[in-house]
Amino acid sequence: MPDQPRLRRCSRLARATFLAMIAATAASAADRPPINVVTPATPSRWSAVVGGLVQLVDPWGDSDKATLLKRMAKEDRFDLAKHAQQRVLEALANRGRVALPLDVVRPPELSPGPLARERLPVAAVPGQMLDVAIEWFGLYRSGALESYRPMVAVSYRVLSATGQLEQSTRRVLYHVPSSVATGGEALAAEGDCAWKSFDELPRERARLWGCMDAALEKVADRIGTHVEGP
Numbered sequence: 001m002p003d004q005p006r007l008r009r010c011s012r013l014a015r016a017t018f019l020a021m022i023a024a025t026a027a028s029a030a031d032r033p034p035i036n037v038v039t040p041a042t043p044s045r046w047s048a049v050v051g052g053l054v055q056l057v058d059p060w061g062d063s064d065k066a067t068l069l070k071r072m073a074k075e076d077r078f079d080l081a082k083h084a085q086q087r088v089l090e091a092l093a094n095r096g097r098v099a100l101p102l103d104v105v106r107p108p109e110l111s112p113g114p115l116a117r118e119r120l121p122v123a124a125v126p127g128q129m130l131d132v133a134i135e136w137f138g139l140y141r142s143g144a145l146e147s148y149r150p151m152v153a154v155s156y157r158v159l160s161a162t163g164q165l166e167q168s169t170r171r172v173l174y175h176v177p178s179s180v181a182t183g184g185e186a187l188a189a190e191g192d193c194a195w196k197s198f199d200e201l202p203r204e205r206a207r208l209w210g211c212m213d214a215a216l217e218k219v220a221d222r223i224g225t226h227v228e229g230p
Helices: 004-031 053-057 063-075 080-093 198-203 205-226
Strands: 035-038 047-050 099-102 128-141 149-159 165-174 185-187
Touching (some): 035 080, 063 205, 080 128, 080 205, 128 205, 149 205, 165 205, 185 205
Parallel strands (some): 035 099, 035 128, 047 128, 165 185
Antiparallel strands (some): 128 149, 149 165
16 A cells, blocks of 8 residues: 555656746746747748649749639638737747737738848847748649648748847748758748649638648747747
8 A cells, every 4th residue: 555645755756846947947938038920921922833844933832823812812811921920929938938919010022031130129029039031831742643731831031139140041841842941940841731623712711721730830940949048
């Protein structure tokens, strides 16, 4: 028969240790200034890329399919910038950072880049700023016999409260063809988010946007890993 008083002492010790760890983490996070996640830049032109000759001639792929993809997003109220910002906020919070959204007007661009100086907040914000740009967003398949899967290319950098560069630009490439985009951390597509035919997508919109959001979550998780934690 186990020694009941001893078990109770062990249980109290384990609970005290757990509470102490939570308190230490909270104190560490409180000692650090918040990080402000700026509204991400987004591409005005989305992508539907197929490997082979089409990729070599036009890396953006089939413009009609890409336009349809973006139109469906508008109809289904899938706001790319908001989804990306929310996923990054969650990834940072999961690592103990106090992360806040910082809304900045950023019109869609053909080739999204870093936040322009004239768009920086007039008054310095408390803490750092995380500047995110979604360079590519859409679908990619490596060949006619393969399946379409979500594709995301994101660059990000860390700025001080006054806009000074604190962490140089890095890139995360989720299921992006290496022959088109290089110079970043490559992530392979995972799960069952795949469609043999583009014609399947209009009939599976909820699944489509769920998969796109999952891809953004994977990218955000990598960003959270690289941005310095508490």
